[in-house]
Amino acid sequence: MHTVHTQLPTAMPVLALKDGLFIAWKDDCFRSRATARTFGVEIIFLGRQGGRQPMRYLRLMWRTWQLLRARKPKTIICLNQPPMLPLVCALWAAGHNGDVIQDFHSGALSKPQWRLFQPLYRWMTRRAPVTLMHNRADAGIVAAWRSATALLLTLPSAAPLGVERQVSGDRPRFMFVCTFATDEPVELAIEAFAACPEADFWITGNYRKAGLDQAKMPANVRLLGFIDYATYQQVMAGSTAVITLSDRPHIMQMAVEEAISLGVPVLTNHSPTLAEALGAAGVFTSLDAAALAAGVRQVLDQQPQLELAASTARQRCWAAVQLELDGLRTRRPELFC
Template sequence: MSTTLKSEVVSAGEKSPVFVSWIDFHGRSEGIARTLGINEWSEGGGAGPLPLRYLRLWTSTWKYLRSAKPSAVIVMQPPVVALLAVRAAVGKNVRICGDLHTGTFHDPKWKWSTKLVARLLGGSNLAIVTNDSLAGKVRKQGAEALVLHDLIETYPDVESLGAFDDPALAPLVDGKYVLVPITYSYDEPLYELAAATHLAPDVSWVFTGRPPSTFVDACNPDNTVFPGFVSREEYLRLLGHANVLLAPTTEEETMQRAGYEAMCAGKALVTSDTAVLKDFFGEAALTVPPQADRYASAVRKAAHLQAEFEKRITELRTDRVYEQSKALARLSEWIHGDD
């Protein structure tokens, strides 16, 4: 099978595949769509109660897809409501690929819908997952599954990105800091992370996103930084200057977006000691149980041996890019109707 992705220009009026995500931006969705050369449509639904946001998204998804008339659709999962909206808009004659994030299987809000998702993706449709364990679960439900990791590429050098937009972040460059990109979700050991900031006071801990006040209060105020939601460029600056990146999870089958980003940026990585993460990163990362003392010691060790771990993860990146090219080629063939 060829590993060359299709990139032909779609002529006016010709139907083309699209990637639909019910979120304002997601790096995985953007990366896959860009690599496949297809349109990406992302929308978060705005503010307000969840039912109202879903109603807005259902309506806007319907309008977009009825206008675009795509030849195939990739839709991010969860929520299953997005998959139902896509099916309602395109009918049964358009093939759908569900990009099944781990929350489809483990998030308490969505794991009830796993069988429904698999049933909707049966027949000539397809499911994308991030590891073999999840692929097996999908296949047991009668759907075809393809293992595809987040897009692995090489990020730009931090020097090319310029200075921080927020001057308050500039002092980070002069010390050692660990970047912890988390969403304060069900699978993140927040108590252990907060405790780790007290056990490693010589390291600055940078937590992105919008943390709950209880988490902020539990962290060491002397060495924690909360930049909030930042632009993509500002995030790449934070990543580029970081000595270590920490990608925590308590779920066995979860692949970490932050772990992929450490590989893309060639950064020393600390992550969880689950089977899927140890299998993917091997000796290129420090994998430890989600415990405060282990996080603190691993971050210190990774910072001390920063150059060595950067070398390891950069070398591994070459192998993973080759493996991924084959999966992307398979997806390209499916989405362009070459089965």
């Protein structure tokens, strides 16, 4: 039976593993850091490494094996992509009476390059005490493999010191968080922004890889490029709302977790995952320019209500995480302190 919490949590819930370590083949990751904090473990980023595949993966597998030999954790949490990372962790754990918990990102199911590895994912998740899922659609697929799952939809963090929610300037200013990946409708978004001259739009990310030129942008659109994370958080905290868009409807977008952490409303695409995470702190739109422009105006019209909902969204998400962690402790008490 889950513990009933009558008040919203005032801090991110923590369920500490007895002897755990988080490993990621990335330079950094907001979600991975949040997951490590949730389970009270150290996180080690081994980077992406240079060179061509498969030599790059072989080097990372060797570094991971050496790290595990040195640290000897009882429980390993790792990103599920690329699949070579959970594989090397599973092989090490099999010989050392350990467990591997995958932090399961959607790309393992949706990206073509990883679909051939789904039998491997099924084998690894069936052996795991639990697999950490980011949305209900993926959780249903992995549960159908007869694998234990825990749904941690979003893991917002407390706002860092010195970063406070304070909308800047006389004009509304939206922050379009963009990586210029293939699932992000950038041209459509710029067309919508041009149709909303009453607001300004700042776009983050390496716009040069998309061939964009500031001189060719509408007067109310500014290309920020890549900015350091402290500046990124300050810009987000001072924005009227965050815009983040994807044509992949079930993914949990990192910008949504960051916006919830800072108490900023979000304008995003229709998505059952994002609707569950944001609740009344979100405005949802179809992926066409006219609908997105209408969404911008809806944010401006409903700003007081959105601000109120965004101010409590973090605590509401923490309450959902607490319920899931309570259930996990009940099912696998031997894993936790």
